[in-house]
Amino acid sequence: MTGTINSLLVVVLLVNLFMLGASRMRALIHAAASQGVILSFMPLLLAARLDWIAVVVAGVTIGLKGLIIPRILHKALRDAKIKREVEPLIGFLPTMLLGALGTVLSLVLAACLPVVGHPVSNLVIPVSLSTILTGFLLLTTRVKAITQVIGYLILENGIYIFGMLLLAAVPFLVELGILLDLFVGIFVVSIIIHHINQTFSSMDTRQLTALRE
Amino acid sequence: MLFVLILIPLLASGVALLMPSDRSRPWLLPPVAIAHLVLTLSAIDRNSEARLDGWLWLDPPGRLVLLLLSVLFVICAVYTTGYLRYRQDRSNRVFVACLLFFLAAGTLVAMAQHLGLMWIALELATLSMAPLIYFNRTPRSIEATWKYLMIGSVGIALALLGSFFMAYSAMGSGPPSLLFADLLARGATLNHTWVRMAFVLLLVGYGTKMGLAPMHTWKPDAYGEAPGVVGALLAGGLTSCAFLALLRINHVCCSAGQQEFTSHLMIWMGLLSMAVAAIFTLGQKDIKRMLAYSSVEHMGILMLGAGIGGIALFGALLHMLNNGLTKGMLFLSAGNIHRSYQSKSTDDVRGAMRRLPLSGTIFMLGFLAITGSPPFGPFVSEFTILTGGLQYHWYWISALFLLLLLVVFVGMGRTVLTVVQGRPLPGRPASAYRDHLLTGLPLVISLGLVLMMGTHIPAPLADMVHRAATFLEVHP
Numbered sequence: 001m002t003g004t005i006n007s008l009l010v011v012v013l014l015v016n017l018f019m020l021g022a023s024r025m026r027a028l029i030h031a032a033a034s035q036g037v038i039l040s041f042m043p044l045l046l047a048a049r050l051d052w053i054a055v056v057v058a059g060v061t062i063g064l065k066g067l068i069i070p071r072i073l074h075k076a077l078r079d080a081k082i083k084r085e086v087e088p089l090i091g092f093l094p095t096m097l098l099g100a101l102g103t104v105l106s107l108v109l110a111a112c113l114p115v116v117g118h119p120v121s122n123l124v125i126p127v128s129l130s131t132i133l134t135g136f137l138l139l140t141t142r143v144k145a146i147t148q149v150i151g152y153l154i155l156e157n158g159i160y161i162f163g164m165l166l167l168a169a170v171p172f173l174v175e176l177g178i179l180l181d182l183f184v185g186i187f188v189v190s191i192i193i194h195h196i197n198q199t200f201s202s203m204d205t206r207q208l209t210a211l212r213e
Numbered sequence: 214m215l216f217v218l219i220l221i222p223l224l225a226s227g228v229a230l231l232m233p234s235d236r237s238r239p240w241l242l243p244p245v246a247i248a249h250l251v252l253t254l255s256a257i258d259r260n261s262e263a264r265l266d267g268w269l270w271l272d273p274p275g276r277l278v279l280l281l282l283s284v285l286f287v288i289c290a291v292y293t294t295g296y297l298r299y300r301q302d303r304s305n306r307v308f309v310a311c312l313l314f315f316l317a318a319g320t321l322v323a324m325a326q327h328l329g330l331m332w333i334a335l336e337l338a339t340l341s342m343a344p345l346i347y348f349n350r351t352p353r354s355i356e357a358t359w360k361y362l363m364i365g366s367v368g369i370a371l372a373l374l375g376s377f378f379m380a381y382s383a384m385g386s387g388p389p390s391l392l393f394a395d396l397l398a399r400g401a402t403l404n405h406t407w408v409r410m411a412f413v414l415l416l417v418g419y420g421t422k423m424g425l426a427p428m429h430t431w432k433p434d435a436y437g438e439a440p441g442v443v444g445a446l447l448a449g450g451l452t453s454c455a456f457l458a459l460l461r462i463n464h465v466c467c468s469a470g471q472q473e474f475t476s477h478l479m480i481w482m483g484l485l486s487m488a489v490a491a492i493f494t495l496g497q498k499d500i501k502r503m504l505a506y507s508s509v510e511h512m513g514i515l516m517l518g519a520g521i522g523g524i525a526l527f528g529a530l531l532h533m534l535n536n537g538l539t540k541g542m543l544f545l546s547a548g549n550i551h552r553s554y555q556s557k558s559t560d561d562v563r564g565a566m567r568r569l570p571l572s573g574t575i576f577m578l579g580f581l582a583i584t585g586s587p588p589f590g591p592f593v594s595e596f597t598i599l600t601g602g603l604q605y606h607w608y609w610i611s612a613l614f615l616l617l618l619l620v621v622f623v624g625m626g627r628t629v630l631t632v633v634q635g636r637p638l639p640g641r642p643a644s645a646y647r648d649h650l651l652t653g654l655p656l657v658i659s660l661g662l663v664l665m666m667g668t669h670i671p672a673p674l675a676d677m678v679h680r681a682a683t684f685l686e687v688h689p
Contacts, residue, residue, distance in 0.1 A: 116404045117384030132374070139367065145359070152366055159374045162381075169380045169389035174329035178373070181336040185366055188343050192358055199352045208356040211434040213493060 009127045016134040020099040036065025090141045102133035131158030145193045145203040226313035239297045242290035253283040268327045273681040278457045279323035281537045285449045288655040295651025315341040322454040328376040328391040346439040357438035364431040372418025375411045382407035400468030422455035423512045426489035436505035441548020448508040449537030467687035479520030486513030487617040494624035498559045511536045518598040525601025527682040532594035542659040543579040546572040553646040564637040571648040575656045580629040584622040590666025
């Protein structure tokens with residue numbers, strides 16, 4: 001079991017690096033969606049025995065992260081009728097290198113932290129931290145509004161990975177609540193993106209500079 | 214009882230979405246607000262029991278926040294009915310529904326005893342405010358909403374990570390739990406490293422929501438572009454909910470023996486917020502942005518008081534009520550001034566006391582109240598925090614506190630006096646708006662409450678604040 005979990009976590013790490021180097025918006029959305037889907041299978045692998053609530057929650061997560069949210073993002077992209085390229089503030093190679101560096105640092109940091117209880121896998125904490133860092137990198141170094149939303153999704157995925165350690169403490173109700181918040185958040189943001197696009201004729205967040213001291 | 218308190222505004226929010234008429238929809242707000250207040254008063258009166266396996270319980274600090282939220286909402290509900298009469302140019306369906314949904318989410322924060330549930334409720338309250346900030350549909354309000362959503366979401370994501378860290382820290386002594394009661398009971402066995410990391414993340418996360426420096430950058434934009442009534446609810450309601458979250462988390466950390474670590478962080482964070490606010494209020498021309506920086510300052514004061522603890526914590530809880538009520542008064546009167554002058558910059562707005570005798574006067578009195586002049590409420594609570602600082606030998610901190618209060622007084626004073634004194638400038642755009650019963654009465658009510666808090670705090674209320682402070686106090 002731990003073997004499967006570990007290999008899935010390594011796949012998640014690779015997806016992180018891929019996303020930092022992705023230059024096409026479509027590829028980025030697909031990668032984020034597949035990362036979300038991979039992650040939503042993990043609680044099923046970890047559960048001692050399968051009960052239907054766990055299956056329902058996993059199903060909802062897959063539906064949301066794998067289908068609905070990517071669809072909202074694709075629609076926003078289509079409506080915007082803009083260039084399909086990701087516009088970075090820092091080049092793709094430097095961000096990939098930063099991401100790799102972040103992963104190494106996460107491994108070192110996680111090794112320094114005290115282990116509490118009996119974690120399922122030693123990789124959970126470093127992969128979680130590294131995914132969170134990837135999310136932050138995408139949020140801060142890409143200028144288009146949609147890419148920043150994807151960054152936020154990755155950030156949330158990283159937190160979700162940490163949640164694996166606490167399956168007993170985070171009841172399904174709370175998990176569904178967190179998903180609901182994520183969905184509403186993305187929904188509201190996509191409306192705002194639509195309006196940004198209409199008002200400023202672009203999704204470039206660098207244009208949002210009217211308000212400052 | 215607890216369920217009813219959440220369900221009433223929630224159902225009303227659904228009704229608001231279904232109601233066809235823009236004219237009659239705002240009139241849904243005052244009855245719902247008053248029903249909520251009546252229920253709140255009776256829920257506070259009798260000691261409510263825990264519901265849903267201890268997930269919902271109105272703890273003593275939660276009662277204070279719920280009372281503040283409910284009173285502030287009544288004031289804002291009456292004002293909104295008046296305000297929306299001037300905004301018949303657009304549909305208010307989403308506006309009214311989101312206001313009611315915000316009340317339901319805020320009520321849930323006040324009674325959530327589970328870190329995850331509290332997080333969900335606070336995030337829902339945040340999201341429900343986004344369409345309200347965006348009500349004016351101008352490019353500037355889009356920008357403000359975007360910043361509010363992105364900065365707020367990242368902050369709240371960090372808070373979720375912090376909540377998970379907190380649960381993980383308890384895994385050494387049994388199954389992980391996110392219930393405050395469990396975490397408090399197992400305080401001594403929590404892993405110190407993880408508790409500290411959890412506290413830092415939660416402080417940054419919920420601190421973003423409160424608008425503590427340096428995570429305050431969304432605040433002037435959002436408060437500046439939102440309608441006045443939304444500013445009042447954000448500055449008095451949402452920030453108080455986030456403060457409540459931090460108080461509960463600090464309580465757990467203190468029970469894990471981390472009092473020294475958390476109190477230092479909170480005190481310095483508080484002072485930094487006050488300092489940043491002081492710098493940006495000096496020479497601030499935009500009255501709503503000035504109020505936003507004043508809110509940053511007062512969040513700093515709350516953190517400072519909570520960090521010092523003891524009698525200063527009592528002062529901070531009292532100050533939370535005072536700040537909420539005074540901010541209501543200031544934002545609503547600033548909204549009236551903005552509407553009448555079609556501008557919120559001191560370049561255009563002069564002689565507000567002449568053109569709007571009521572709003573101008575209350576804006577002026579609100580300035581005196583918020584900067585801590587007697588006989589208003591904030592004077593009493595700021596004085597209590599100062600007493601705590603001196604009593605626990607934080608002399609330098611207390612001196613800095615006083616200095617920063619003085620700087621903010623000077624900075625705000627220049628802007629406010631320019632606005633209220635003199636004569637309206639000729640040849641500037643202006644609307645026909647003048648003081649009106651529905652947009653004036655809420656100002657008078659909040660002024661009365663702020664005066665009451667400064668001259669004579671009713672015994673039951675003082676008792677509530679005492680209980681909340683005692684509840685949060687940890688005796689190792």
